[in-house]
Amino acid sequence: MAKALKPTNDAVEILHRRTYEGRPARMKNLEEARANEQIALKIQELRAAAALTQTQLAKLIGTTASVICRLEDADYEGHSLAMLRRIAAALNRRVEIRFVPIRRSA
Amino acid sequence: MAKALKPTNDAVEILHRRTYEGRPARMKNLEEARANEQIALKIQELRAAAALTQTQLAKLIGTTASVICRLEDADYEGHSLAMLRRIAAALNRRVEIRFVPIRRSA
């Protein structure tokens, strides 16, 4: 029968537990949801700053308004780098990606 | 600025030369290709900094080594936010996305 927590000095195993098993997936989803929300908001802001309607921006990047609307929905979870870049390019910007260290309090 | 070949120990510069020289097809989407390349490199760096093998990182995010290898390929064009976040989370980081204005001068 399996031990609840088998002894290990395998750093990978330990980190895996910490990341996926020991923790409710809720936290990760929360952070992700927040991030998605911010992306949606950012797209909205960029479009507004450029004084474009959803239809206009859609045409700029070669898609339709419903797609833009979906991207600006705070609950949308399907953001992709490809799409963000298309929008950025249309608005004369580039997508900068950084891996920022997280401070895990206690 | 001079674009003539000069001695360099800048890894990005070296990789850039190796990737683009003699491949005019790339010049079209140069910026995007370069961005993908930097992402690949960044993943490699993060993994190395964490002292992980591809297999170990793969297990951390619940996939296989071949997937990690693909992500670290400078020619890979399929980078997604979802995957970047999984990697970031495993390495105790978060993905920060910014739309930065493009300076086309000079």
Place this chain on the structure above:
DNA sequence: CAGTCTATTCGCAATATTGCGAAAGAGCAA
């Protein structure tokens, strides 16, 4: 040399994202 660990490439199925039209809601002005 064999053995081990790591990295890379390939092919295809499974899943996720995008494309797109149609319909309807919201707001505003005449």
Place this chain on the structure above:
DNA sequence: TTGCTCTTTCGCAATATTGCGAATAGACTG
């Protein structure tokens, strides 16, 4: 009210990304 513009939601097909094993190559050690 009607008309107009913009936005939002829905469903499904088309495309893109991921999962994953197997095979290969490279580096290193004894």
